[in-house]
Amino acid sequence: MTARAKADTRWIPDFRSRYAAWWPGAAPLIEEHDYASAFKSYPWPAFTETPWTPLTKPLAASRIGVVTTGGLYRTGHDLPFDGKAPEGDWSFRAIPAAAAIQTLAISHEHFPHETARADMNTIFPLDRLRELESGGEIGGLTPTHYSLMGYCTRAADIALTMAPEIASRLKAEGADAVLVVPV
Amino acid sequence: MQREIEAWGIPTISLSNNPGATGRVMPPRWAHVRFPRGSMLGEPGNHDKQLAVLRAALAALRSITTPGGHVELPYRWESAPVLWRGKPLSEGSNS
Numbered sequence: 001m002t003a004r005a006k007a008d009t010r011w012i013p014d015f016r017s018r019y020a021a022w023w024p025g026a027a028p029l030i031e032e033h034d035y036a037s038a039f040k041s042y043p044w045p046a047f048t049e050t051p052w053t054p055l056t057k058p059l060a061a062s063r064i065g066v067v068t069t070g071g072l073y074r075t076g077h078d079l080p081f082d083g084k085a086p087e088g089d090w091s092f093r094a095i096p097a098a099a100a101i102q103t104l105a106i107s108h109e110h111f112p113h114e115t116a117r118a119d120m121n122t123i124f125p126l127d128r129l130r131e132l133e134s135g136g137e138i139g140g141l142t143p144t145h146y147s148l149m150g151y152c153t154r155a156a157d158i159a160l161t162m163a164p165e166i167a168s169r170l171k172a173e174g175a176d177a178v179l180v181v182p183v
Numbered sequence: 184m185q186r187e188i189e190a191w192g193i194p195t196i197s198l199s200n201n202p203g204a205t206g207r208v209m210p211p212r213w214a215h216v217r218f219p220r221g222s223m224l225g226e227p228g229n230h231d232k233q234l235a236v237l238r239a240a241l242a243a244l245r246s247i248t249t250p251g252g253h254v255e256l257p258y259r260w261e262s263a264p265v266l267w268r269g270k271p272l273s274e275g276s277n278s
Contacts (some may be wrong), residue, residue, distance in 0.1 A: 004191075005187060006187065006190035007189070007190035007193055007224065007264060008186075008190075009189045012193045018249050039223070044207050045207075047208065047209045048184070049209070050186075050211055050250040051186050051189035051190045051250075052189065052208045052211050052252045053190075053192050053193060053194045053195075053211070053212055053223065054248075055244045055245050057196040057198045059241055059244070059245065061200060062244075064241070065193075067184060067188070069184075070221075075218040080202045111220050111221035111267070112219075112220070112265050112266065112267045112272065113221065114221075114265065115219075115221050115222040115227050115265060116222070116227075118227035118228065119227030120226050121224060121227075122219065122222045122224050122225065122226070122227055122233070123222070123224070123231050124222075124236075124247060125224050125233060125237055126239050127226070128230075128233050128234050128237050129223035129237065131234065131240070132234070132237065132241075137238070137241075138241065148184070156273070158184070159186075159187065162184075162187075162215055163184050163186075166184065166186055166187075166188070167187045167188045167190070167191040167193070170188060170191070170193060171191045171192065171193060175193050175198070176184075176193070176194075177194045177195065177241075178193055178194075178195045178196075179195075179196055179197075179198075179237075179240060179241070179242050180184060180188075180195055180196070180197035180198070180240070181197070181198050181218065181223050181224075181225070182197060182198065182199065182205075182212075182219055183223060
């Protein structure tokens with residue numbers, strides 16, 4: 001059921017072997033919330049190319065999707081993310097375009113929530129995008145937008161499971177362009 | 184995430200307040216915002232600035248023509264500093 005990755009995955013074996021060497025030393029530091037020390041030696045994926053798809057339509061005719069890494073979820077519909085897991089959480093939540101974004105909850109332990117709680121548009125700007133749609137500046141919004149929890153050390157799992165699944169859904173929903181908001 | 188969506192034939196633009204971290208993931212295009220972590224489109228309730236950031240980011244979908252290119256947005260944080268673990272956050276800070 002999970003879509004297969006289309007982006008280059010040649011970096012993954014090298015990443016996995018360096019990750020296996022990094023994790024035993026990093027785990028105790030992360031346990032103590034000493035992220036600065038833990039991530040000094042994080043085995044960043046060794047990407048070698050930048051994917052590129054040009055936008056060929058005018059914005060006024062383009063359907064826009066949004067992906068936020070703010071750990072947003074719908075209370076009563078979705079489970080929260082596992083904000084305390086040392087390696088993070090590589091699941092995602094689908095948020096309908098019509099959602100009342102101010103009612104979304106945040107499960108993410110790695111950024112201050114005050115600004116977003118006061119106004120979710122600061123990390124998930126659906127209200128502003130609807131205004132651009134009303135004014136004819138964009139063609140519309142995809143029926144669904146996606147939220148993930150930006151703290152996750154397991155880059156290979158993101159690349160092989162979560163990212164292809166979100167990308168395939170956005171494709172199926174006719175996204176012409178996607179705004180990614182890393183928080 | 185951005186790399187995978189692009190590989191499915193959908194152009195993407197991301198917001199970044201941390202060019203160092205963004206550079207490591209080699210995104211196709213990005214817009215540099217100088218706001219503290221957790222506030223990627225500016226101050227809460229600043230309707231006009233949020234719209235301006237969005238318009239600039241979306242326009243960059245067309246104006247950036249080389250892979251990895253970015254635009255600098257002129258906006259700055261115009262509110263009291265956001266605190267994180269008791270210390271004010273500066274742009275580009277990590278956990």
